[in-house]
Amino acid sequence: MSDLYQNLVSLLGAGKVSSSAEDITTYSIDRWNASAPPEVVVFAESTADVSATLKYAHEHDIPVYGRSGGSGYTGGCVPVNGGIALALERMDKILEINPRDGIARAQPGVITKTLADTVREHGWYYPPDPASLKECGIGGNVATNAGGPRCLKYGVTRSYILGLEVVLADGSIMHTGGRCHKNKTGFDLVGLFCGSEGMLGIITEVTVRIIPHPQTRAMLGVAFADFTAAAAAVNAILDSGVLPSALEITDAFTLEAARDYLGEDKLPPGDAYLIVEIDGQLDTVASEIQSLKSFIEGLGALRIDLAPDEDACEEIWQLRRDFSYGLRNTGMTKLNEDIVVPRSKLVQLVEYCQQIEADTGIPVACFGHAGDGNIHTNLMVGDYDDPKTKQSADKAVDQLFQWVLANDGAITGEHGIGLAKKKWAQQALGETSYLLHQRIKNELDPKGILNPGKFL
Amino acid sequence: MSDLYQNLVSLLGAGKVSSSAEDITTYSIDRWNASAPPEVVVFAESTADVSATLKYAHEHDIPVYGRSGGSGYTGGCVPVNGGIALALERMDKILEINPRDGIARAQPGVITKTLADTVREHGWYYPPDPASLKECGIGGNVATNAGGPRCLKYGVTRSYILGLEVVLADGSIMHTGGRCHKNKTGFDLVGLFCGSEGMLGIITEVTVRIIPHPQTRAMLGVAFADFTAAAAAVNAILDSGVLPSALEITDAFTLEAARDYLGEDKLPPGDAYLIVEIDGQLDTVASEIQSLKSFIEGLGALRIDLAPDEDACEEIWQLRRDFSYGLRNTGMTKLNEDIVVPRSKLVQLVEYCQQIEADTGIPVACFGHAGDGNIHTNLMVGDYDDPKTKQSADKAVDQLFQWVLANDGAITGEHGIGLAKKKWAQQALGETSYLLHQRIKNELDPKGILNPGKFL
Numbered sequence: 045m046s047d048l049y050q051n052l053v054s055l056l057g058a059g060k061v062s063s064s065a066e067d068i069t070t071y072s073i074d075r076w077n078a079s080a081p082p083e084v085v086v087f088a089e090s091t092a093d094v095s096a097t098l099k100y101a102h103e104h105d106i107p108v109y110g111r112s113g114g115s116g117y118t119g120g121c122v123p124v125n126g127g128i129a130l131a132l133e134r135m136d137k138i139l140e141i142n143p144r145d146g147i148a149r150a151q152p153g154v155i156t157k158t159l160a161d162t163v164r165e166h167g168w169y170y171p172p173d174p175a176s177l178k179e180c181g182i183g184g185n186v187a188t189n190a191g192g193p194r195c196l197k198y199g200v201t202r203s204y205i206l207g208l209e210v211v212l213a214d215g216s217i218m219h220t221g222g223r224c225h226k227n228k229t230g231f232d233l234v235g236l237f238c239g240s241e242g243m244l245g246i247i248t249e250v251t252v253r254i255i256p257h258p259q260t261r262a263m264l265g266v267a268f269a270d271f272t273a274a275a276a277a278v279n280a281i282l283d284s285g286v287l288p289s290a291l292e293i294t295d296a297f298t299l300e301a302a303r304d305y306l307g308e309d310k311l312p313p314g315d316a317y318l319i320v321e322i323d324g325q326l327d328t329v330a331s332e333i334q335s336l337k338s339f340i341e342g343l344g345a346l347r348i349d350l351a352p353d354e355d356a357c358e359e360i361w362q363l364r365r366d367f368s369y370g371l372r373n374t375g376m377t378k379l380n381e382d383i384v385v386p387r388s389k390l391v392q393l394v395e396y397c398q399q400i401e402a403d404t405g406i407p408v409a410c411f412g413h414a415g416d417g418n419i420h421t422n423l424m425v426g427d428y429d430d431p432k433t434k435q436s437a438d439k440a441v442d443q444l445f446q447w448v449l450a451n452d453g454a455i456t457g458e459h460g461i462g463l464a465k466k467k468w469a470q471q472a473l474g475e476t477s478y479l480l481h482q483r484i485k486n487e488l489d490p491k492g493i494l495n496p497g498k499f500l
Numbered sequence: 501m502s503d504l505y506q507n508l509v510s511l512l513g514a515g516k517v518s519s520s521a522e523d524i525t526t527y528s529i530d531r532w533n534a535s536a537p538p539e540v541v542v543f544a545e546s547t548a549d550v551s552a553t554l555k556y557a558h559e560h561d562i563p564v565y566g567r568s569g570g571s572g573y574t575g576g577c578v579p580v581n582g583g584i585a586l587a588l589e590r591m592d593k594i595l596e597i598n599p600r601d602g603i604a605r606a607q608p609g610v611i612t613k614t615l616a617d618t619v620r621e622h623g624w625y626y627p628p629d630p631a632s633l634k635e636c637g638i639g640g641n642v643a644t645n646a647g648g649p650r651c652l653k654y655g656v657t658r659s660y661i662l663g664l665e666v667v668l669a670d671g672s673i674m675h676t677g678g679r680c681h682k683n684k685t686g687f688d689l690v691g692l693f694c695g696s697e698g699m700l701g702i703i704t705e706v707t708v709r710i711i712p713h714p715q716t717r718a719m720l721g722v723a724f725a726d727f728t729a730a731a732a733a734v735n736a737i738l739d740s741g742v743l744p745s746a747l748e749i750t751d752a753f754t755l756e757a758a759r760d761y762l763g764e765d766k767l768p769p770g771d772a773y774l775i776v777e778i779d780g781q782l783d784t785v786a787s788e789i790q791s792l793k794s795f796i797e798g799l800g801a802l803r804i805d806l807a808p809d810e811d812a813c814e815e816i817w818q819l820r821r822d823f824s825y826g827l828r829n830t831g832m833t834k835l836n837e838d839i840v841v842p843r844s845k846l847v848q849l850v851e852y853c854q855q856i857e858a859d860t861g862i863p864v865a866c867f868g869h870a871g872d873g874n875i876h877t878n879l880m881v882g883d884y885d886d887p888k889t890k891q892s893a894d895k896a897v898d899q900l901f902q903w904v905l906a907n908d909g910a911i912t913g914e915h916g917i918g919l920a921k922k923k924w925a926q927q928a929l930g931e932t933s934y935l936l937h938q939r940i941k942n943e944l945d946p947k948g949i950l951n952p953g954k955f956l
Contacts, residue, residue, distance in 0.1 A: 144735060144844035146872075167739060191682055200682065202691070203659055218932040224840040225872035226656065226913035228645055228695060229928045230937050230955070235658070235691025239684060259741040279600060283623060285715040286781070325742070327791060328784035335783060384680040388600035416602075416681035457682035465685075472685045476674040480944070481686050487943040488936070499686070 048106065049084045052128070055096055060087045071111065071129035075176075077428075078119035078463045082109060082129035089134045091209060091217060091248040098246065098493075099215030101128060107496045110242040112152050112181025116188065117380060118462025120241050124497035130246060132183050139249070143168050147206060147223045149251045152183020156190075159252075169257035171198035174458065175368075183247045189239035191458035193290040193321075196415035198255075200458075202238045207251035210237050213244075213489040223251055236484075241460050242495040244488045258323035261289060262333035263351040265319055265360045266340055267312035271295055271410075274316035275390040277343045278414045281320065284339060290321040291415035294367055295394055297424070298409045302363075302370035310363075314346045318414070319360060371409055377428035378409075379441060380420055383448045384457035387417040396447050397421065404440045418457035461499040469499040504562065505540045508584070511552055516543045527567065527585035531632075534575035534919050538565065538585035545590045547665060547673060547704040554702065554949075555671030557584060563952045566698040568608050568637025572644065573836060574918025576697050580953035586702060588639050595705070599624045603662060603679045605707045608639020612646075615708070625713035627654035630914065631824075639703045645695035647914035649746040649777075652871035654711075656914075658694045663707035666693050669700075669945040679707055692940075697916050698951040700944045714779035717745060718789035719807040721775055721816045722796055723768035727751055727866075730772035731846040733799045734870045737776065740795060746777040747871035750823055751850055753880070754865045758819075758826035766819075770802045774870070775816060827865055833884035834865075835897060836876055839904045840913035843873040852903050853877065860896045874913035901928075917955040925955040 052061045062068075067085045088094045101108045107127030114121060123129050135151035138159060142148065143166050150159050157177045160170045173192035174180055180190065186208070191200045207221035220233040237245055268274040274293055281288065296315035303311045320340070322332055330352060337348055351357045371378050385393050397408035400423075412420035421444060425437040445455050445468050455465050455472050470478045485500045486492075508517045518524075523541045544550045557564045563583030570577060579585050591607035594615060598604065599622050606615050613633040616626045629648035630636055636646065642664070647656045663677035676689040693701055724730040730749055737744065752771035759767045776796070778788055786808060793804055807813045827834050841849050853864035856879075868876035877900060881893040901911050901924050911921050911928050926934045941956045942948075 142844070143739060145842040146738070147842070167741070189684055189688070191684075195682070199655060199659055202688065203655055212932070212936070216932050218936060219930055220933050222910060223842050223908050224874075224910040224913065225843070226647055226651070226840050226869075226874045227910040228647075228838075228912045228914055228916045229910050230917065230925065230933065231700070231940065232645070232658065232688075232691045232695050233933060233936065235688045235694075238691075239688045244687070256738045256741045256743045258743075282602070282712045283599065285623070285712045287712045287714075324780065324784075325788055325791070328780075328788055332781055332784055335781070382684075384682050386601040386603070386679050387681070388598070413682075418680075418682045452679050454678060454680040454683040454685050456684045457680065458684055460684045461686065469686065474675055476668070476672050477676050477686065477689060480668070480674060480689065483943050484687065484940065487939050 046083060051100065052084060052086060052097070055100055056086065056093055060089060060093060062087065071131060072122065074114050074116040074119055074121050076117055076119040076462065076464050078122045080122050080124045081126065082123040083126045085129045085131055087131045087134050091211065094130065094211045094246050094248050095215045095217055097128065097130060098211050098213060101493050102214045102491060105491055106493060108493050109495055110187070110246045112183040113155065113176065113179050115176040115180040116184065116462060117459045118464035120188065120460050120462030120498070122463060124463065132181065135248065138162055141166050143254065145223055146225060146254055147251055148254050149249065150182050151249060152247050153181045156180050156182050156185055163254050164257060167257055168254040170204065170252055170254050172201045172204060182250050186238050186247050186250055187240065187242050188460040191418065193292055193413055196291055196413060197287050197289045202235060204252045205234055205238050205250060206253050208234055208237055208247055209249035210245040210247055213491065213494050221251065225253060239460070241462065241498065243485060243498060243500065244494065259326040260329050261321055261323035261354060261357055262329050263319065263321045263357045263360050264333065264337055264340060265312065265317065265349040265351070265363070267314040267346040268316040268318065268344065269314050269346055271316040271394050272391050273344050274318045275414065277318055277340060278390070280343055282415070286322065286336060288320050288415065289323045290319060292319040292364060292412060293414035294411040295409060297407050298367050298371060298411045301374050301409065302367050305370035305373040306366055312347055312349070319364060321357060367411055371422055371424065374424060377425040379423040379425060379437060381441065381444065382418060382457045382459045383421050383444065383453055383455055384418045385448060385451060385453040389451055390414060390417065390419065392451070393419060400440050400443055404436055406437055406440045463498065466499045502539060507556065508540060508542060508553070511556055512542065512549055516545060516549060518543070527587065528578065530570050530572040530575055530577050532573055532575040532918065532920050534578045536578050536580045537582065538579040539582045541585045541587055543587045543590050547667065550586065550667045550702050550704050551671045551673055553584065553586060554667050554669060557949050558670045558947060561947055562949060564949050565951055566643070566702045568639035569611065569632065569635050571632040571636040572640065572918060573915045574920035576644065576916050576918030576954070578919060580919065588637060591704065594618055597622050599710065601679055602681060602710055603707055604710050605705065606638050607705060608703050609637045612636050612638050612641055619710050620713060623713055624710040626660065626708055626710050628657045628660060638706050642694050642703050642706055643696065643698050644916040647874065649748055649869055652747055652869060653743050653745045658691060660708045661690055661694050661706060662709050664690055664693055664703055665705035666701040666703055669947065669950055677707065681709060695916070697918065697954065699941060699954060699956065700950065715782040716785050717777055717779035717810060717813055718785050719775060719777045719813045719816050720789065720793055720796060721768065721773065721805040721807070721819070723770040723802040724772040724774065724800065725770050725802060727772040727850050728847050729800050730774045731870065733774055733796060734846070736799055738871070742778065742792060744776050744871065745779045746775060748775040748820060748868060749870035750867040751865060753863050754823050754827060754867045757830050757865065758823050761826035761829040762822060768803050768805070775820060777813060823867055827878055827880065830880060832880040832882055835879040835881060835893060837897065837900065838874060838913045838915045839877050839900065839909055839911055840874045841904060841907060841909040845907055846870060846873065846875070848907070849875060856896050856899055860892055862893055862896050919954065922955045
């Protein structure tokens with residue numbers, strides 16, 4: 045066993061440190077394609093454990109890679125420089141659910157769905173709903189400022205974080221924000237750590253804002269002849285003064301893959317599909333969804349399926365999830381990019397993706413959050429292990445990102461930079477902002493032990 | 501004329517620099533009681549002007565105090581170390597209103613109400629509504645992360661800022677964020693500058709998110725026998741799954757002052773008053789407000805006034821504004837503190853304020869944003885110019901803030917630290933956070949030229 049392992053065992057106890065082959069393998073990856081082994085895995089059980097680990101790592105210049113659920117899509121927690129994988133999954137306690145104060149407190153390893161479900165049992169609501177809801181930890185949600193379909197109406201993770209306990213690079217423990225719904229005391233350090241991808245500190249406790257749970261919801265699944273008609277409907281709905289709790293769009297390639305996967309009869313007709321969810325009060329949502337249906341009928345919909353209650357909504361959401369499985373079912377490698385464009389450019393984006401297919405032979409399946417322009421753009425690659433195909437695919441991603449940046453878009457809306465988008469970070473941020481990022485990083489982590497090897 | 505004046509005239513042109521007695525007086529203050537004269541006032545007309553001014557100031561170690569509307573309540577822009585008052589009021593152009601992208605772009609001197617009204621003319625909505633709406637600049641709103649009644653449902657200014665152009669201490673121009681509704685590229689620098697009170701950079705352009713404007717709204721004005729009953733109603737409403745667009749509470753002292761000011765018959769009965777506003781779709785808000793009225797009748801309301809449409813709502817909002825005038829009409833000095841408590845402690849706060857009155861003879865009028873615990877706590881002081889009274893009042897504020905901090909509250913929810921709360925900042929932030937504030941400040945502004953003399 046290495047000195048590092050032995051020293052950490054002395055510091056924390058044998059039960060919290062591992063260098064078993066199995067653990068090393070597990071903590072080498074997230075859901076992206078990069079892999080690099082840590083020297084040891086620390087399973088922190090308390091803030092004190094995290095603090096002791098960082099203090100030690102700081103003194104001895106050892107890289108530390110924080111990780112809660114490990115369900116990221118960018119290699120954000122992959123320990124590219126070895127050192128310590130700091131697993132937070134044992135810190136999985138919900139510390140408080142308090143509707144009277146409108147807050148919940150949780151350790152970073154609490155699974156987001158568990159938190160949301162427990163809040164719901166109290167009749168309240170924690171809205172952020174990343175696709176990895178059932179596997180991701182709330183700490184990782186904070187570290188990446190996670191989004192999801194409902195963020196159109198309700199805002200991303202940042203909008204719900206009131207307070208944080210953070211262990212800084214040298215092991216000192218900082219509390220910032222608190223349990224108040226408004227707080228203008230000092231700079232927005234909560235915001236600075238929210239989305240910092242483990243590069244500025246390790247989050248050890250999260251206080252989230254919870255809100256009254258809408259009494260009910262309802263949905264429309266709307267088939268359109270083409271993407272342009274569906275995108276026009278997105279604008280028309282928003283212009284009418286309705287802010288849906290979700291507004292999701294799907295393109296022709298994705299629908300075709302889903303037809304192959306589920307069968308023609310399970311899917312709506314047309315080359316584009318729009319999901320519109322609203323929520324609100326029991327006695328009015330039923331009439332509101334009918335009004336919305338009439339309105340959308342006037343926009344040239346081919347077919348509209350109405351889901352009047354939560355169970356029916358879940359069926360439409362299941363269809364939305366099946367779109368992902370349909371794409372996987374093609375047997376192709378799905379390079380899932382979470383780019384964002386200004387909403388007016390949705391149609392241009394899809395047209396540009398068709399151009400990429402024409403240029404490279406790689407189809408691009410687009411679906412996702414139409415309301416905020418955050419479209420999951422999936423490059424469907426035949427054999428990603430084939431070096432020539434890989435090169436061609438990587439070039440196509442380059443081409444897409446250049447177009448996105450040239451069109452006032454963002455290269456990531458939800459997943460973060462991590463390793464996956466490292467090479468574009470500097471261009472995307474611009475020189476002055478990138479330099480400022482470096483200065484802040486150097487000030488907070490002068491030895492560069494926190495998640496080194498990533499975008500700074 | 502001083503060298504500084506002459507040099508700035510050479511740099512910017514005579515029309516943009518003033519050291520007239522009138523301008524020096526105007527730019528010595530905001531709405532708080534501190535006053536300190538700048539040496540010169542610069543009226544920037546462009547980002548280039550701001551950049552040139554900061555570059556010059558940075559080279560020559562001259563303090564710079566940014567200011568848009570000057571309507572702050574904390575002395576935040578008061579030039580305590582002299583130097584340059586950097587007025588941004590001439591940078592007052594709305595650069596873009598774009599519902600297709602869901603954004604608006606504005607220079608920092610645009611009055612917030614002008615921005616909101618112009619967005620509304622396009623049928624869209626910019627929700628943040630600080631009380632100084634008609635006078636404050638959007639740049640100052642960003643610098644203080646301004647709030648308002650609607651922030652309960654819609655979130656504070658930060659929730660609407662997508663992109664910023666910021667001039668850094670050395671005059672370099674940084675763009676951060678952009679026009680996308682989601683953006684996870686790098687750290688949340690937008691958040692770091694939002695609420696930084698002119699201490700990290702000068703904001704020269706703001707891109708805000710706009711949302712569909714709710715089709716209509718309706719309100720209830722509800723009289724209760726006492727504050728405890730009104731506070732219980734706040735919890736009951738939220739527990740029922742309704743998230744009002746505003747939920748405002750008023751205490752007995754404030755009501756009594758308003759009765760003196762407006763006449764007994766203009767005011768509702770009882771010792772507490774609750775305002776509940778909801779918004780939504782035209783064909784359902786009417787029934788929703790009726791349901792809510794029935795629900796609140798069951799909570800022991802003395803009287804409920806129903807405002808069914810926007811005009812009627814404005815009448816109730818006017819009454820809310822008259823509460824402020826009623827307090828001013830007492831002839832007393834109103835020390836307006838914007839403290840926040842966890843919502844469950846609303847009643848304890850009011851009881852503690854009664855204790856302060858018993859201890860010091862200074863009545864405390866409480867009204868404000870009950871939904872998020874952000875209560876404007878007004879110490880009503882007879883003769884603030886009398887040294888003994890002032891001492892006693894300052895001691896009472898001390899006492900209040902100590903109680904707030906001991907009860908997990910925040911010393912400021914909307915106004916910021918500025919000078920007014922400078923002496924409590926370190927305790928409120930805690931040692932580790934305060935040190936980190938200092939390190940970030942020193943890194944971004946090593947010469948300390950940006951708003952010096954404030955809380956760091």
